[in-house]
Amino acid sequence: MKRILIIDGQYLFRLSLQTVLRELYTDCEIVEAESIGSALELLRAEIFDLVILDIEIENHTGIRMIEFVSRISILTSVIIFTSAHEHVHAERYVLVGAKGFIQKSAKREEVVGAMSAVLNGRHYVSNNVHKLLLNGRPVYNVREPRLSDREREVMQLILQGKLTKEIAGILQIQGNTVSTYKANIFRKMRVNNVLDLAKKVSVD
Structure with a gap:
């Protein structure tokens, strides 16, 4: 049975994502956290196969959350599910350990594909980001200097x-x-x- 933790501050989003996940894995166990504090308590006490993280949740940065998950469980995969633009954030989050990056504006088929890929041990980014990475081009906009x-x-x-x-x-x-x-x-x-x-x- 897959155990999944959704970390997101929006109740309706967590609810809708649960619906999609239960269609994909009928026997999965899904736990919700609306804040980083409650998420950390859950991660310290339990093991999850997948953490779905919104990097725009209040009072935290996603980089530190990924680092924390990596320290406590090498078996847990993290996928970023956010409204933050992939051209600004995707490459960096994948490089620090996220197994996937998908935007909340994605269609249902893409969401299902992303979750399935990560839960089965593969990585996921959008076709656009994938093409840029394959071509050796940075995901961030080349017209602007790169931020640290x-x-x-x-x-x-x-x-x-x-x-x-x-x-x-x-x-x-x-x-x-x-x-x-x-x-x-x-x-x-x-x-x-x-x-x-x-x-x-x-x-x-």
Whole structure:
């Protein structure tokens, strides 16, 4: 029997995803967590075959969650299921250990294919991302300078509406360090404020 943990802050999304998963695996056991805190407690106490993670869930960065899962269980696969744009995030999350990356806007057939692939030990990214990787091209938009992993973590939290103090607490770094990362992000992305940054990421 497959044991699956869904980590997502949206109740209706968790409910709809459960429906799809039960159609795919009728005997699977599905557990939900709406916060990282409750997810960590479950992961410390139980073993799961698959963790489905939204990297935009409040007060966390997905990179650290993947690292945590990898430390406590080498048998658990992680698939990122998010509305965050794959051209910004997919390559990086796959490189740090995610077995798959799929967007919430994907059609049902793609969702089923992605879950099936990862649960059967394979990797999954969209056809578009796969083609770019095969061609040796970076997934991120070549028109913009590449952000470091830490800068992308900070950018993700900025786009969630977090303030400098909150970001410092989540990432356990100094506030002035966050400000430096923020300045670097704005400079590299060629924007002057958070609204312009959100538009840039959405368009790219």
